[in-house]
Amino acid sequence: MARLDWYIRSNLKPRHLQLLVALDDLRSVSRVADLLNVSQPAVSKGLAEIEKGVGLVLFERSQRGLTPTVYGESLIRMCRAMLQSLDAAGDELRHLQAGAAGRVRVGVLPVAAPALVPLAVIRLQKIAPRAIAVLHEATADRLLPMLREGRLDLIVGTVPPVSLSSGLHLEILHPGEGVSIVCGSRHPLARRKGVDAAELHAHPLIIPPLGTLFRDGVEKVMDALDLPRENVRTESGSMTATNTILRETDAIGFYSLHLAQHYARLGWLKILPIKAVSVPVPIGCYRLSNVEPSATTRSLVTLLREVAQEALTGQA
DNA sequence: GCCATACACCCGCGAATTAC
DNA sequence: GTAATTCGCGGGTGTATGGC
Numbered sequence: 209m210a211r212l213d214w215y216i217r218s219n220l221k222p223r224h225l226q227l228l229v230a231l232d233d234l235r236s237v238s239r240v241a242d243l244l245n246v247s248q249p250a251v252s253k254g255l256a257e258i259e260k261g262v263g264l265v266l267f268e269r270s271q272r273g274l275t276p277t278v279y280g281e282s283l284i285r286m287c288r289a290m291l292q293s294l295d296a297a298g299d300e301l302r303h304l305q306a307g308a309a310g311r312v313r314v315g316v317l318p319v320a321a322p323a324l325v326p327l328a329v330i331r332l333q334k335i336a337p338r339a340i341a342v343l344h345e346a347t348a349d350r351l352l353p354m355l356r357e358g359r360l361d362l363i364v365g366t367v368p369p370v371s372l373s374s375g376l377h378l379e380i381l382h383p384g385e386g387v388s389i390v391c392g393s394r395h396p397l398a399r400r401k402g403v404d405a406a407e408l409h410a411h412p413l414i415i416p417p418l419g420t421l422f423r424d425g426v427e428k429v430m431d432a433l434d435l436p437r438e439n440v441r442t443e444s445g446s447m448t449a450t451n452t453i454l455r456e457t458d459a460i461g462f463y464s465l466h467l468a469q470h471y472a473r474l475g476w477l478k479i480l481p482i483k484a485v486s487v488p489v490p491i492g493c494y495r496l497s498n499v500e501p502s503a504t505t506r507s508l509v510t511l512l513r514e515v516a517q518e519a520l521t522g523q524a
Numbered sequence: 525g526c527c528a529t530a531c532a533c534c535c536g537c538g539a540a541t542t543a544c
Numbered sequence: 545g546t547a548a549t550t551c552g553c554g555g556g557t558g559t560a561t562g563g564c
Contacts, residue, residue: 237527250557252528257555269527526564533558542549 220258222294225287227254228266232284236273285356285375286498292358293499310504311340315351317365318447319422320491323470324381324519325364328511332504339504347420347445355494361505362495364512366421366464377497379509381516384488387422387429388468389480392455398478405433405482412441414450414461425487426462433482451476464489466519491516 230240237255241248259266266280276284312332316325329341344351344360354360356375364381389408397403397411413435416423430437441459444450454461454477463471471477493512495501501509 238525248527253556256528273526527562528564529562530560531558532560533556535554535556537554538552540549540551542547544545544547 222291224254224258225291227251228258228280228284228287229291231255231267231274232276232280235275289356289358289496289499296358296361296502310336310502311342312502312504312508313342313359313361314344314508315354315360315363315365316343316345317348317351317363317420318345318416318445319464319467319489320365321345321447322467324466324491324512324515327515328508331511331514332508336504336507339507341508347417352494355496358496358499361501362493362509364491364493366489366491375497376494378492378494379513380490380492381512382466382491382519384490385465386488387425387462388465389429389482390454390461390463390468390471390477391459391480392457393475393478394455395458395478397480401481403480403482405435408433408435408460408480408482409439411439412457412459413439414442414444414453414459415440416462417443417445420445422462422464422489425489428487429462464491 226244227240230243231237231251234240234243237251238248241251244251255267262279262283264279265277266283267274267276314325314329325343329343332339332341344354348363348365351360351363355363366384391398391411397407413430415426415430429435442450442453444453450461451471453459460480461477463477468477468479472479493509495505
């Protein structure tokens with residue numbers, strides 16, 4: 209085992225992790241000493257010993273304090289994840305002690321919020337009645353930092369592909385079904401058996417916000433149907449808001465087929481019978497590749513696979 | 525005002541020794 | 545053979561001091 213690996217496995221202790229994270233947060237040896245209730249030399253010496261142990265300079269020293277080097281930034285990021293894992297271990301033990309079967313914190317992207325995640329959570333509660341699912345719905349730009357900081361166990365939805373070096377593990381749950389064009393059930397086009405793309409020009413459009421994978425798919429559909437960009441009145445990352453606007457106005461929206469069918473079954477929306485280009489947007493779940501998922505997290509991922517597979521085969 | 529270093533002290537751990 | 549005690553070492557921390 210290399211010296212670096214040996215040092216990290218054998219000598220790096222939780223208080224070292226706390227020290228590095230605190231130094232990154234406060235960028236000052238003396239302020240960290242105050243925070244951790246130790247002397248300033250203890251912090252200075254502690255940092256020097258970690259640097260000696262790993263054989264790398266982790267912080268640049270200056271008269272104004274400390275600045276992490278690239279090595280420091282990398283190790284600190286791992287330290288944050290390890291501390292979060294330790295916190296999660298404590299949480300899980302507390303919940304097990306209280307008679308629960310563990311907890312899973314899920315970042316839910318809008319596309320997975322109405323059906324995929326809730327259906328999987330319902331199944332989880334059947335097989336593990338005391339398990340607790342904590343759901344956070346937001347866009348990818350807000351959820352990915354939470355995942356990297358260890359505040360989430362996984363993210364479910366349409367998120368961009370990641371490289372192996374990103375520290376994220378991606379599992380494709382569903383290859384995607386293309387984009388469906390939808391309107392409210394009282395919309396003038398709702399009862400039509402056939403709709404021409406040109407008829408959509410008279411209606412305002414609701415599209416996903418910039419930076420989302422689904423937005424790229426929607427833009428391709430808009431280009432294929434020659435839908436004018438100036439008709440876009442709303443960019444919405446909220447399913448609830450989008451549904452309300454679609455039901456209360458003559459706006460046109462864009463959903464994945466699975467979602468569109470889900471809302472059509474509820475009688476909220478209609479899928480317009482219009483020929484659109486097929487732009488599949490895959491749905492996946494992301495987690496940190498260097499963090500071993502808890503038993504509850506693994507169970508939920510298995511159920512997400514089941515629900516997604518049933519959506520593929522039309523059982524859902 | 526900031527951080528680094530030198531030195532001293534305390535504490536915990538492991539090995540060696542002793543008592544039973 | 546086992547448990548208790550002793551001793552040495554290393555790690556962690558504090559104070560004092562110096563350099564930038």
